[in-house]
Amino acid sequence: MNRILVVYYSRSGHTEFVARQIAALCHADLERIVDRRPRQGWLGYLRSSLEAILGLRPDIERGRHRPGDYDLVIVGTPVWFWGVASPVRTWLHRHRGALDHVALFCTCGGSGHARTLDALEAMCGSPALARLVLTERAVPQCQRDPALRSFLLELKRVRSVSVSLPPLQDQAHA
Ligand SMILES: Cc1cc2nc3c(=O)[nH]c(=O)nc-3n(C[C@H](O)[C@H](O)[C@H](O)COP(=O)(O)O)c2cc1C
Numbered sequence: 001m002n003r004i005l006v007v008y009y010s011r012s013g014h015t016e017f018v019a020r021q022i023a024a025l026c027h028a029d030l031e032r033i034v035d036r037r038p039r040q041g042w043l044g045y046l047r048s049s050l051e052a053i054l055g056l057r058p059d060i061e062r063g064r065h066r067p068g069d070y071d072l073v074i075v076g077t078p079v080w081f082w083g084v085a086s087p088v089r090t091w092l093h094r095h096r097g098a099l100d101h102v103a104l105f106c107t108c109g110g111s112g113h114a115r116t117l118d119a120l121e122a123m124c125g126s127p128a129l130a131r132l133v134l135t136e137r138a139v140p141q142c143q144r145d146p147a148l149r150s151f152l153l154e155l156k157r158v159r160s161v162s163v164s165l166p167p168l169q170d171q172a173h174a
Contacts, residue, residue, distance in 0.1 A: 002161055004028035005065055008076035009087045011039055011048065014107040014139045018132075019076045021143050022105070025152060026163045028074065033087045034061040051086035060090045068098035072129070072159050076105045077120060082112030084120050092123040099124050103155055105132035107139055130154040 006023040009032075010016035016032070023030045036059035039048055051058055067073045077088040084092075092099075102124045106116050113133040121128050132151040134142055142148050143166050155161040 002071045002159060003069065004072045004074065004161065005031055005067055005070040006074045006076065007031040007033065007063075007065075007067070007091065009033040009078070009085050009091070010076075011044070011078060011085070014134075014136050015076050015078045015105075017139050018105060018107055018134055018142050018148075021148070022074060022076075022152070025143070025148075025165065026074075026155065026161050029065055029070075031063050031065045033063070033091045035059075035087055036061060048080055048086065052080035052083050055083075055089070056086055057090040057093055058086050060087050063091070066098070067095045072101045072103065072155070072161065073099055074103045074105065075120060075124065076107075077116065079106050079108035079112045079116045082115050084116055084123065088120070089123065092120075096123065096125050099126060101159060102126060102128055103130040103132075103151070104128045105134070105151065107134050107136060110135050129158050 004026055006019050006028045008015050008019035077085045104117050104120050106113050117131050130151050138145055152163040156163050
């Protein structure tokens with residue numbers, strides 16, 4: 001049986017929502033990357049922007065799960081200035097040696113997602129088995145989104161991940 005860990009950072013809840021759906025659909029453990037300093041409000045936005053632009057690695061809390069104990073690690077980030085959110089950068093710097101098989105996802109307003117996932121892949125040090133992009137608008141209905149479905153089916157194909165897929169959007173109304 002595959003052990004799967006979904007690791008994510010989320011400042012305003014979109015990436016967390018998707019991470020929870022993925023974890024539920026493929027029976028995975030969930031690890032939230034937690035900031036040591038609050039990041040809310042305009043000051044938090046400003047700090048996030050600067051850290052993303054400068055490629056900084058802020059302090060994060062120690063995680064509860066060890067990625068080396070898992071057969072597959074799924075990493076999720078919001079897009080920040082066409083790049084990876086800085087707390088995810090810190091987590092990957094800490095754990096990249098323990099990541100053999102990874103899949104990646106991001107949420108965004110609509111731009112910079114390919115560049116972000118390319119950078120995330122480079123930070124992981126191994127090619128992603130599958131990649132998923134969801135815009136903020138698509139997040140609330142992501143469980144029935146064909147992109148999420150393809151992402152999970154690809155993981156099932158390449159790593160025999162056991163997935164519980166909900167019906168597709170139009171089938172749900174049939
Ligand atoms: C500092 C900052 C920079 C952002 N830069 C981008 C960007 O370059 N492209 C984009 O499409 N969205 C950008 N966004 C929007 C987020 O990617 C989007 O709202 C994402 O879903 C937030 O995820 P979260 O709710 O999990 O924090 C940015 C948001 C923040 C806070």
